[in-house]
Each structure stands twice: as structure tokens, then as C-alpha cells.
Amino acid sequence: MSDSSPLPPARLRPEAELARAALSTPLLSRAARLARWAGPDTRVDAGGTLVEEQLPAAAALLGLAGDDAVAYAGEAWRVAVDAGLVEIVDEEAGTVRAGENLALLTGSPRDVLAVWLTALETVLADAAVPDLDGLADAVDDSGRVDFASLDWDPQADADFLDGVLGNLYLLTVGEDGVGESPVPLPALAASMLVPDDMGEPTNDVLEQVSDAMMRLDDQFRALEPAGLVAYQPVDEALMADADEEPAAPVDDTDVSRYGMVRLTPLGVYGLRARLLEAGFEAPVVGELADKGADALLDGTARFGQPAARAETELWLARREPLDAARELLAAARGADAGGPLRRLRCQQALSLLGAEAEPALREVLDDPELGGLARVWLSERGAADVPAPSQELVFWLTVDTLAAQLAAEGNSEELRALVEGLAAQHSGFFAAAWRVDHPATAEVLDAMGRLHPDKKVAKEARKAAFKARSQHGG
Numbered sequence: 001m002s003d004s005s006p007l008p009p010a011r012l013r014p015e016a017e018l019a020r021a022a023l024s025t026p027l028l029s030r031a032a033r034l035a036r037w038a039g040p041d042t043r044v045d046a047g048g049t050l051v052e053e054q055l056p057a058a059a060a061l062l063g064l065a066g067d068d069a070v071a072y073a074g075e076a077w078r079v080a081v082d083a084g085l086v087e088i089v090d091e092e093a094g095t096v097r098a099g100e101n102l103a104l105l106t107g108s109p110r111d112v113l114a115v116w117l118t119a120l121e122t123v124l125a126d127a128a129v130p131d132l133d134g135l136a137d138a139v140d141d142s143g144r145v146d147f148a149s150l151d152w153d154p155q156a157d158a159d160f161l162d163g164v165l166g167n168l169y170l171l172t173v174g175e176d177g178v179g180e181s182p183v184p185l186p187a188l189a190a191s192m193l194v195p196d197d198m199g200e201p202t203n204d205v206l207e208q209v210s211d212a213m214m215r216l217d218d219q220f221r222a223l224e225p226a227g228l229v230a231y232q233p234v235d236e237a238l239m240a241d242a243d244e245e246p247a248a249p250v251d252d253t254d255v256s257r258y259g260m261v262r263l264t265p266l267g268v269y270g271l272r273a274r275l276l277e278a279g280f281e282a283p284v285v286g287e288l289a290d291k292g293a294d295a296l297l298d299g300t301a302r303f304g305q306p307a308a309r310a311e312t313e314l315w316l317a318r319r320e321p322l323d324a325a326r327e328l329l330a331a332a333r334g335a336d337a338g339g340p341l342r343r344l345r346c347q348q349a350l351s352l353l354g355a356e357a358e359p360a361l362r363e364v365l366d367d368p369e370l371g372g373l374a375r376v377w378l379s380e381r382g383a384a385d386v387p388a389p390s391q392e393l394v395f396w397l398t399v400d401t402l403a404a405q406l407a408a409e410g411n412s413e414e415l416r417a418l419v420e421g422l423a424a425q426h427s428g429f430f431a432a433a434w435r436v437d438h439p440a441t442a443e444v445l446d447a448m449g450r451l452h453p454d455k456k457v458a459k460e461a462r463k464a465a466f467k468a469r470s471q472h473g474g
Helices: 015-024 026-037 052-061 069-082 100-106 109-127 154-173 185-193 203-226 252-258 265-277 293-302 305-316 321-332 339-350 355-363 371-380 391-409 413-425 429-433 441-451 455-472
Strands: 086-090 095-098 229-232 260-263
Touching (some): 015 026, 015 265, 026 052, 026 069, 026 109, 052 069, 100 109, 154 203, 154 265, 185 203, 185 252, 185 260, 203 229, 293 305, 293 321, 305 321, 305 339, 321 339, 321 355, 339 371, 339 391, 355 371, 391 413, 391 429, 413 441, 429 441, 429 455, 441 455
Antiparallel strands (some): 086 095, 229 260
């Protein structure tokens, strides 16, 4: 991902709901219980770790049992320390007390989420560290770890996990900001390792994907208690032979056995906060509700249709229909490159308004840029006395609509179908279209030439584009 362009907008749950979810995660609930349990008799070592003899009591307090109970209790304690829920009073004596942040867990939802985000960083840092059998042997006399001897690059592993989570965020918010469908682990691993221009992955790349899946399986198991993801682990039956990596799934019917992961609503909140911290522009549905119509139309230009509609509905809810319609129409004008898409978003916004908006649409019937969409709006509602459009206006609106679709979706199948339909319905379309006085006429005709499957029609479109450029000196 590049931080130079904005990400798709996310739909965030209310902060109160997210705070309740954060408090109920094993990550934060365990850390909070240990922080409230800690007292004058609690002791830690020089690194702030709970001393070994007190770990069984901590595990019992948390209701943990089994071989890993003590290890989980130790992790919960470390989260409590890192998140400021516990404070080291005297490092030499190893005494502790409740930290300042413990009180925040009974404060505002934003306070709770701030503590959760701090705790999350600890878990993410741990998740990026692989199991290293030779770690003790790699520590030199000064106490530093010789990573080269371990064949481990900590920064590369951290970057890989960040990249995977970034891709998962994109897949979650990309279409409509909801992202309720889980993502197969093989697809997520492949998104990081298989180049976009690679047809059939090589055996070497497939082996890398398989290795990455196993690493991600461990990492998502560790991240699930933090409330970041909902995770269905890799089926252990696939790993019966410890000396073999699982093969890639054969078809879609068995892909779920290879792991399925989904960002939770809390996870979307957490990753967005990290992306903002890293310098990305990560919009949220609802951010434009109190801004002007120009900000709404320009902002939703890059949104998918469901997210654009949700944003627009929130914007309209704060305004009287007639005032909103007039503001939208005024903001939709313009001969700049963004004009067609602004007018498309304006048309979509106006479709959400009822008869109260009619006077605003009638006011622009003679406007060369807005008259066409005004006629469409009025006609769709069965309004009386709607003047018939001139042929020039029909062609101008057609070019404007195609330019908007081209800006919104590029060379999509929907646009291809629209192009084929236009050429089929109007035999003399290209003979007239090149004369249309619209800034995007040549660009639209070029696109029609690229998209139309009939070579003869495509050639007509390209010739018309050449004439349009000659007419406008472009």
C-alpha cells in the first residue's frame, strides 16, 4: 500500500460498542484482573516480569489450566505492564502498584480504546517473533541478540505482518466498508508473495506461500485473543506429518481447512488507528456529514457505491431536502476533470430525495451542465411539464455520464456494456458525438474505441476521437 493515496472508507461501530468489545477480550480482561490483583506482596524481576513462584496464583486467578496456563498468565502480566495498568514502584525491590491507566478502563469509551490500542501493540510485537530454539545461544556477552546467527530479520518479519494486516484491512473495507466474509489464509499469503503479473506461480513461490501460511496460522492464533481477528485455524489433520508443509488447497470446497480469517469491528478500528499513525489517509463513513456539498461530492468520488450511499444518507439527514438539493447542484458544476464524477454522485444523492426537492431541479433546467440530470430526475418522478431535451443536451449528458463511469470504475464490464448498448442503439452516434462541446469528449471516444469488441465500431470511435481533438485543438 502507498500512503500517497487514500484507502477506501471504513464503517466503524459506535465507540461505546467497540469499548465494550475491547473490555471483553481475553487480552484486556486478563491484564485488568491481574492489575487489580497486584498488591504489596506482588514481586517482579528486573525486567518487570512476574516472579516465577507467583505465576501459578496469577494463572489460577485468571481461570487458566493446562500446560500453557503459566505462560498465558505471564503474557497477561506483561500486557498489564506495557499498557500502564501496572506500574513498577521499585525496580530493585521488585515492587508494583496499580498504574494510572487502570482507572481509564472505567472512563470514557475513547479512554478504554486508547488502553486497548497500547495493549494491542504488545501482542503484535510478540506475534512477529517466530519460535527460535537457539535464542539463548545467540545472546552475546553484552546481552544483545545476534540475529544473523538465527537467520532472522526482526524488521522484515514485522513488516510482513503489517503488510498482511494492511491487505486484510483493504479486503475488509474495500467493497462496502463492512467486510463480513472471512478471507482464506492461502489467498492472504499469496497476496503478499505472488506478483500481480505472474500467471502460474512457480514451485518456489508456492513453497513460500505454504511457509507463510504456517507462520500466519501461529500469528492469527495469537492475535485472536486481542479481539483483532476472528480466526478458524488450519486443520491440524493437514499437518499430521511434521516434516511436511501442507499442500496448497485443491479447490474451493476444502479451502476453509487451510485457515479463514476475518477482521472484527474492533480490529477494523485498531488497524485504522495504526494506519493513521503510519501516515495513511484512512477515511471513515460519516466524516463528511458536517461538511459542504463540494466536500461530499469530491470525497465520495473515490468511494464504492454502498459506502458513497451511506455517507450521502448521513449528509442528507442533517439538512432540509430543498436546501440540500440546491447545495448539491451548485457543487456539481464545473468543466474540470472531476466534474463528471461530481455530477454522477450528485445525481445519486438527489435520487434519495423526494418531491420537496423539485423546485431546485426546475431552477437548473436551462443550465447546460445540470439541465440533463434535472430532466432525468423530474421524469423519473412523473413530474408534469418537463421540457424535452435538445439533441445537443442528450449527447452532452451521454458524454458526461460515460466520463463519470470511466473515472469511477475505469474499463469495467459495466462500462463496456454501456458502450456496446449506445453504439447499437444509435447508428450515427460517433458522427454526432465528436462534435459535443464537453472537455472529456475525446477521452470518452478513445475509451469506446478500446472497449467495443467490434473492430469496425472501435475504429469509428477512434476516428471520432481524432476529430474531437482536432476540433478542440487538443
